[in-house]
Amino acid sequence: MSNQVWVCGEVLIDLIPDGLERKAVVGGGPANTAKALAKLGIETQFIDGISTDMYGQMALKQLHQDGVLLDYVKFSDKPTCLAIVSLNNAGGATYEFLIDGTATFDFNSSWLPDPYRYQPQVLHIGTLVTVIEPGASALYDWAMQVAEFAPIVFDPNIRPSVQPDRDLYEAAVEKWAALSAVIKVSDDDLAWLFPDQSIDEVANRWVNDGVFLVVVTRGANGLVGYTADGRVEVPGVKVDVVDTVGAGDTVGAIVVEAMLAHGLVELRGDLLRGVLTRAAAAAAITCSRKGAQPPYKHELPMIEAGK
Numbered sequence: 001m002s003n004q005v006w007v008c009g010e011v012l013i014d015l016i017p018d019g020l021e022r023k024a025v026v027g028g029g030p031a032n033t034a035k036a037l038a039k040l041g042i043e044t045q046f047i048d049g050i051s052t053d054m055y056g057q058m059a060l061k062q063l064h065q066d067g068v069l070l071d072y073v074k075f076s077d078k079p080t081c082l083a084i085v086s087l088n089n090a091g092g093a094t095y096e097f098l099i100d101g102t103a104t105f106d107f108n109s110s111w112l113p114d115p116y117r118y119q120p121q122v123l124h125i126g127t128l129v130t131v132i133e134p135g136a137s138a139l140y141d142w143a144m145q146v147a148e149f150a151p152i153v154f155d156p157n158i159r160p161s162v163q164p165d166r167d168l169y170e171a172a173v174e175k176w177a178a179l180s181a182v183i184k185v186s187d188d189d190l191a192w193l194f195p196d197q198s199i200d201e202v203a204n205r206w207v208n209d210g211v212f213l214v215v216v217t218r219g220a221n222g223l224v225g226y227t228a229d230g231r232v233e234v235p236g237v238k239v240d241v242v243d244t245v246g247a248g249d250t251v252g253a254i255v256v257e258a259m260l261a262h263g264l265v266e267l268r269g270d271l272l273r274g275v276l277t278r279a280a281a282a283a284a285i286t287c288s289r290k291g292a293q294p295p296y297k298h299e300l301p302m303i304e305a306g307k
Contacts, residue, residue, distance in 0.1 A: 004069070005256060006113070006120040006146070007034040008047040008139065009129045010104045011063065012081040012097075013055045014245065016290070024055065025245075025290075026062040027083060028104075029127040029157045032246040036253030036282075036294035037124075038067035042260065045069045045120070047113065048129075051103040055080035072113040078103035085245070092219075093245050097162055099132060107135030115146040122256050123147075126155030126184075131163050131172050143179060151181035151212075151264055155252050158189040169193060181264060183211055184252045187218045199224070200231070213267055215255055215276070217248045217283070223276045229268040234276040237284035247283040250294040254279035277301070 009030025015022040034046040046068045050056045052075060059080065063070060081104035084096040099105055107129065123146045130136050143152060156173045163169045170193055177183055183206055187199055194202050203214040203226040214226040222236040258267055258275040267275060278300055285295040 002118055002120055004043045004045050004118070004120050005037055005122045005124065005260070006045050006047055006072075006150075007031075007037065008123065008125045008143075009033075009127050010081060011046065011048050011050060011059045012083050012104050013059065014083045014085045014095075016085045016245070017087055022084075024058065026059045027085075027245065028081075029155060029246075029249045030124070030129070031059070031063065031068075032249035032294065033124055033155070033252045033256075034068045035063065035066040036246075036250045036286075037256060038069075039294055040253060040257050040297045042257060043069065045072055045113075047072045049074045049076055049078070049103040049106040051075075051080040052077050053079055055082070056103065072111075074103075074106065074111045076103040076106060078106060080104060090241065095159060095161060097128070097159065099128070099162065105129065105132050105135050108138050109142060112138070112142045115142070115149055119149045120146065121150055122153060122259055123150050124153040124155070124252060124256055125176075126153075126252075127157040128159055128162055130154070130156065130176050131159075131169065136172065140175065140179070143176075147179055151259065152179055153182040153184065153252065153256055153259075154180035155184045155248070156189055156193075157186075157248070158192055160192055166193065177206055177211060178209065180211055182213045182215070182255060182259070184215045184217070184248070184255060186248055187216055187221075190216065200226075212264055213255070213272075215251065215279075217251050223251065223280055225267075225272045225276050227268045227272065232269070232272045232276060234273060234280055237280050239284040239288045241288070245286075246294060247286045250282045250286045251279040253294065254282050254300075
């Protein structure tokens with residue numbers, strides 16, 4: 001088995017309001033997670049299609065700068081996916097995506113890395129690549145092979161503007177949830193996806209169905225973790241919010257970090273509380289910066305073993 005974490009999903013360009021103009025910023029939930037992991041000092045391979053166009057080269061440069069490994073990227077002359085970002089008064093982001101025909105969503109079995117050969121420690125996957133066909137089906141078949149060697153961390157990161165059909169979206173999420181050891185999801189995601197169920201109901205159902213850990217992000221209200229041992233809640237960290245881009249992705253990276261450091265089965269009780277506290281601090285730092293700029297390891301509080 002390698003010492004690497006694999007992060008699979010989209011890297012794209014967020015066009016973020018900047019005065020009267022829009023600023024191009026490298027984004028995409030999985031890319032943000034890969035950057036956050038690399039900045040924590042974790043050997044991280046990012047898996048996606050990256051365009052040779054101007055935006056693709058911008059993404060490539062930043063991933064390199066943040067220390068993300070790109071051995072399994074597929075380079076192509078198809079365009080980069082763009083996300084037109086709108087921010088509300090609280091800094092919350094909504095997105096409109098330009099997806100069709102892009103390098104970003106060009107997944108197929110011919111170029112995805114062989115899990116039997118490379119055997120990663122963890123696969124983190126999510127956002128739109130688990131929904132957009134035909135790539136999503138190719139990725140699911142591949143992830144089933146990866147799951148023979150490594151736990152899967154799934155971040156649905158719901159985007160109703162791309163798939164407004166709730167039933168289809170729910171079916172996709174449940175399919176991936178059944179394959180996952182960990183699910184990281186926001187309260188907003190759950191409210192849209194399961195409007196007739198409480199957060200506790202959904203999270204406990206996933207745990208009862210075999211997911212080891214469900215982490216729910218709640219913005220300024222902090223984080224909740226669910227395992228078979230019960231529910232662990234930590235408050236948010238107060239910060240002057242610039243925007244929330246990448247905050248949830250940062251939480252996902254902290255959870256993966258803890259899986260590597262302590263082992264998945266240890267993430268419960270007081271240790272889980274410590275991990276979620278660290279994740280809340282990391283997310284707050286990301287929120288204090290424009291765009292997805294997750295913190296380095298030295299910027300975060302330590303977790304004492306067994307705490």
